[in-house]
Structures are given as structure tokens and as C-alpha cells.
Amino acid sequence: MTIVHGLFFLFLTVAAIGFALYNDQAVALQYYLGWVSVPLPLFLWAFLAFFMGLVVSGIIASLSKVGLQARIRHQQKLLAELEQKRKALKLEHIF
Numbered sequence: 724m725t726i727v728h729g730l731f732f733l734f735l736t737v738a739a740i741g742f743a744l745y746n747d748q749a750v751a752l753q754y755y756l757g758w759v760s761v762p763l764p765l766f767l768w769a770f771l772a773f774f775m776g777l778v779v780s781g782i783i784a785s786l787s788k789v790g791l792q793a794r795i796r797h798q799q800k801l802l803a804e805l806e807q808k809r810k811a812l813k814l815e816h817i818f
Contacts, residue, residue, distance in 0.1 A: 742766055 746769070749762040 739770075742769065 743766040746765040748765060750765045750768060751762040752760040752768065
């Protein structure tokens with residue numbers, strides 16, 4: 724499996740280098756209200772957008788993980804309470 728991952732990474736690296744070589748023209752992005760960005764090569768804008776997406780998705784995944792951990796703790800507390808009730812009912816049934 725690591726060979727497949729290595730080949731995939733190599734392919735992405737070669738594709739990214741090729742993209743950077745063919746898209747080195749400076750581009751200024753125009754936004755609303757007349758704001759214009761600093762001219763940067765197109766590949767930098769593309770990579771910047773990609774890495775911003777990685778950061779945003781990482782933050783969202785982290786927040787989701789925190790929420791799931793809180794839900795797991797809550798479910799574990801409920802399970803412990805139900806186990807105590809089951810043991811109490813089992814003892815009542817014996818006597």
C-alpha cells in the first residue's frame with residue numbers, strides 16, 4: 724500500500740511542478756469595491772487556495788472531533804447509569 728501512496732504523491736508532485744512551470748504569469752485578482760490584489764503568479768494563487776482549503780477543513784474536522792468526543796462522554800455516562808440500574812434490578816429480582 725505504501726508503494727501506491729508513494730506513486731500517488733509522486734504523481735501529484737510532478738503535476739504541481741508542471742502546473743507551476745506553465746502558469747508563471749503574474750495575475751492581479753480584482754475584488755468587490757475596487758480592491759485589487761498584489762500581482763502574483765497564477766500557480767501561487769492556486770496553491771494558496773488549496774492550502775487555505777486544507778486549513779479550513781482541518782479546523783472544521785477538529786471542531787467536529789471535539790463535538791463527537793463530548794457526545795461519547797455523555798453516552799458513556801448514560802451507559803454507566805443504565806448499568807447501575809440494571810444491576811439494581813437484578814439484585815431486586817434475586818431477593
